[in-house]
Amino acid sequence: MKPEEIIQRRVARELKPNSLVNLGIGLPTGVARYIDEHANVLFESENGIVGLAAKPPEGMDDPDLTDAGGGTVSAVPGAATIDSAYSFGLIRGGHLDATVLGALEVDENGLLANWVVPGKMVPGMGGAMDLVTGARRVIVAMNHTAKGAPKIVPKCTLPLTSIRRISLIVTDLAVIEPTDEGLVLRERAPGVTVEQIVAATSAKLVIKGDVPEMDLGVAAAAA
């Protein structure tokens, strides 16, 4: 299984039936593929839609129905479109059950940096600060390292996205939960050892007893 698929499958299992979820552009978007369609997880996009669905069939797209990256999408029956103020009312008012987004760094305090590399990359925060500050659960979905360098670090060196602690980190190696005691290692990816995770992490990890393997919702043989 590709690292991306491990992350996406594992994140998918975090999303509760009947919840409202925002998936960031890129890797997080792919999480939708692995959601049980009967779970009635509703996706929203901050540009103004509740009930986002996958890309439309070729030639059936509408330029006025897009996601936050500007790409055309489709929608589920019962979707609602909203203006930007209402959209961020949902996000900031605690109506969004979960947001799934990427990170440049996460640190021991569970703080996230994902919007700027000063002097190099200044794309703007878009809705990231609102999402990380306002969503009920903030789930970081990312590769554990970038070009071999740990992304889970003692203290973020890059500017923070929010001073609010995120809820969960899901990588291709591990599931880690920021808590008052620090970053608790909850699960290992299939075939990955605790030692490998520790080696790939520069932050201190709290390890309590046996660390189980991730349940990816697939038969062991298929994995």
Added chain:
Amino acid sequence: MKPEEIIQRRVARELKPNSLVNLGIGLPTGVARYIDEHANVLFESENGIVGLAAKPPEGMDDPDLTDAGGGTVSAVPGAATIDSAYSFGLIRGGHLDATVLGALEVDENGLLANWVVPGKMVPGMGGAMDLVTGARRVIVAMNHTAKGAPKIVPKCTLPLTSIRRISLIVTDLAVIEPTDEGLVLRERAPGVTVEQIVAATSAKLVIKGDVPEMDLGVAAAAA
């Protein structure tokens, strides 16, 4: 002509073509009768409609189409209905060209009291404070006196509706404009003398030269 009609006719002449106007319940509502229908003055009501029109024919009213007093109304073609937040966005954001409302007292500083008589009448301010603070022009339409007592006073004894100076006072006796110099007597009602106005006013009036008679937009004979 009845005192009420004098006031309503004179206020009607203050309302500019293509403007958006809020008329208070009661005497101000009757101003609409005297507006030239080609002037395209648009009326709004703070309970959520732009394009309010007169009462519907008997049996043709809809319980979901009402004014701020809860009475059924009709609407002009091109009316728009809005929620309460948007409604007060129009009022407070400077989009309302004029509000016409009654007063208990107006004082030499052009300040208005119209929402409460402590210990006696506590109806609540409803939208009055928003209207007086937010509308571009605030026009007070009222009888000059109440049971013989002046309502235009040196200083309001009742709690203020706003610390913002109103734009114009139109009564059955006079048109008075609050200015930096004080309350300037602009016009007299037909047949009323300056002396009569001064006698009915406990506030100091600024009187400059000749005070013309109100133009009520009716032929002299009809008046």
Added chain:
Amino acid sequence: MKPHLKPEDAAKLVPDGARLMIGGFMGVGSPHRLLDALAQSGKRNLTVIANDTARPGVDIGKLIRAGAVSKLIASHIGLNPETQKAMIAGDIEVELVPQGTLVERIRAGGYGLGGVLTKTGLGTIAAEGQQTVEIDGETWLLAKPLKADFALIAADQADYSGNLQYQLTATNFNPIMALAAQTVICEPREILPVGMISPDVVKTPGVVVDYLIERAA
């Protein structure tokens, strides 16, 4: 599909002492059947946040008459002498708030804002005891957010998933309150299959609605 209830069963969800937002403007756009059931259910000590209390014995006026309300946050009670009497007698604690400020406070509660700054009421007795904020030498009044345990709202149409559409001046506070309460109960005029309300006409996405009141038997 959104859970759906009879008015009397919805009333049972509301405990004594609950804090309620109730949609409507002089009863127009209020959840009439739900208020009936609530008034009959013998609740006590309710806090009601609403524009007004309608007229005596009508809509929210029913709750007032039933003695169910101990605290009221509203902009206008002038057309309900029973509310005024109860206030003067000390039976109901009344906080009067300018209407535009009231709706912004409810919106702030629903939108996760710490408050909004307004000129309305500044320097009047309606601002007494309230915090002001200086910005660039100008003084503004802080309007703090309002939230509630329940929003009892009315809509014109709902679909099975709880998407709501409102009509004419029955809209008023309803869509704003739908975001500001823990539990949202909506009484729609009619309930339709999913897909029958255009996404652009939906004013309250069903995801924020918890219960629909069933049509009258």
Added chain:
Amino acid sequence: MKPHLKPEDAAKLVPDGARLMIGGFMGVGSPHRLLDALAQSGKRNLTVIANDTARPGVDIGKLIRAGAVSKLIASHIGLNPETQKAMIAGDIEVELVPQGTLVERIRAGGYGLGGVLTKTGLGTIAAEGQQTVEIDGETWLLAKPLKADFALIAADQADYSGNLQYQLTATNFNPIMALAAQTVICEPREILPVGMISPDVVKTPGVVVDYLIERAA
């Protein structure tokens, strides 16, 4: 009837140095023809308030490429490298604002609020130099109102009196900006006789719109 203009004539209304709000999200729901005309008109020193600058040479990206913009207030410029280059070169002064804060600031401008209080950005570099407000021991960030000389917006349908209706995700910032500018110019997809848009579907009452862009010849 609302005055109606060709895009090139509307562009003439905008002077050099004007402060513009421009609707759209990555170009979706932007007034395409009006932006074309504006980019071709050789304006200079414009301040643009918008969610983003689309992609290079597209919609607002056209104004960037034409060198018309000297100041930008936006939430995201990541998909337009030309904007980033101009920012780094010092040709465009860029203020980056969290998207939810940006839209609330525009709304506050249009609604006559002195600002709103938010947690978004608090404690980050995006809050540097900004005022905070303490309420009941809690710290909030003050988001100050934004206003503009012109709002250049797009709508799906307009009627002759300027009532506007928006479609799907082309809605975004358009209805909010329609209240926050001195002069509002709207480019609708189609223009209909008065009465053909239901009052409940109108999202921007015509009374706040100043000009409509005529349909393409």
